[in-house]
Amino acid sequence: MKKWMKPGVLLFISLVLIIPLAACGKEKTETIRVAEVTRSIFYAPLYAALTEGFFEEEGLTIDLKTVWGGDKVMTSLISDGADIGLVGSETSIYVYAAGTSDPVINFGQLTQTDGTFLVSRNEVEDFTWDHLKGSTFLGQRKGGMPQMVGEFVLKKHGIDPHADLNLIQNVDFANITSAFASGTGDYVQLFEPQASIFEKEGRGHIVASFGTESGHVPYTTFMAKQSYMDANEESIEKFTKALYKAQQWVDSTNSKEIAEAVQPFFEDTDIEILEMAVDRYKSQGSFATDPILDEAEWNNLQDIMDEAGELPKEVRHDELVNTKIAEEVIK
Structure with a gap:
């Protein structure tokens, strides 16, 4: 009759058998x-x-x-x-x-x-889109959705973005918020939560939504x-x-x-x-x-x-x- 294996050896063998089975049962991701x-x-x-x-x-x-x-x-x-x-x-x-x-x-x-909001550097009472005429507008990258929708909405309100505004489009997408924070532009298009952060900090004021103006x-x-x-x-x-x-x-x-x-x-x-x-x-x-x-x-x-x-x-x-x-x- 064979002797029983030592407890340590038995435990080792059990782990060797159990671990592969557990791995097999685990779903691959x-x-x-x-x-x-x-x-x-x-x-x-x-x-x-x-x-x-x-x-x-x-x-x-x-x-x-x-x-x-x-x-x-x-x-x-x-x-x-x-x-x-x-x-x-x-x-x-x-x-x-x-x-x-x-x-x-x-x-x-x-x-x-559209996911951007129009943010004004100064508080504007009774905002209308005509307030933008003659202003410096910190726009988005040419050919990108924010800029194209922005121009679409401006034209809808009778504003030629290239004639009625001082339109800035040479700021890299990742640097637009910091450019506005440092003093560039009277108005800017910003996504959330940056628009609300600026408003809370007193650096800007949300005056309009491009999303509600542009449709689906x-x-x-x-x-x-x-x-x-x-x-x-x-x-x-x-x-x-x-x-x-x-x-x-x-x-x-x-x-x-x-x-x-x-x-x-x-x-x-x-x-x-x-x-x-x-x-x-x-x-x-x-x-x-x-x-x-x-x-x-x-x-x-x-x-x-x-x-x-x-x-x-x-x-x-x-x-x-x-x-x-x-x-x-x-x-």
Whole structure:
């Protein structure tokens, strides 16, 4: 009869057997690299998807980086430095018009209005758009969505941005807030929470919203190269599922709870400011409630680009937009 093994040996053998079994039972996760164009409370559904575990539920780990600028997001995608980009849909049109065998496809809409607010350096009583005439306006990058929507809204109110304003467009996207803070410009277009931060600090005053003036437009969408989407269909579907869950959660959740959920991405910003910013965006319908980028929004985008003289060519909705994934996810 064989002797029993010593307790230490038995424990070692048990661990050798148990650890591989535990590893086999653990679900594999996939890492997706996402490049966002800026860090803004405007993208609250994305941050909520991360903090509320919606991506994790789909077996995804998101490696999120901020690259500050639409041109830089597109460079990251084209050079395979990122798998998915979060940026304005106009960038996909620019790449397509330049000629490419691997177009960048819009598959999930995040925001559906402009996200900028008009901030005045001085307090303005009874503001009207005519107050801008003759002023120095610190604008956004030429050809980018903020600038094109800004010009669209100004023209709508009878203002020629290149004739009636001293328009500054040579400041890099990442440096616009610091340029205004240091004294450049009478007016500026700012995203939240920076607009509310300036207002709280007395550095500026929010006088109008470009989002309420411009109508629905695919302002910020998730996009990827066609080759990546073809090779990673299941991953894109899982990503879109997590996005849709987050959009529904944000739509049905109060601003305070949303602000608390996304605060880890804005550690230096007071929770009251975040709540105010979320409330502003929710009240003007900026957050898309589903990922579908419809044809009417796509056409509105091209109208705005055309008005700004930045539309290189007209592109059909079905050439650069994939709604099938989002439609299946919603079903």
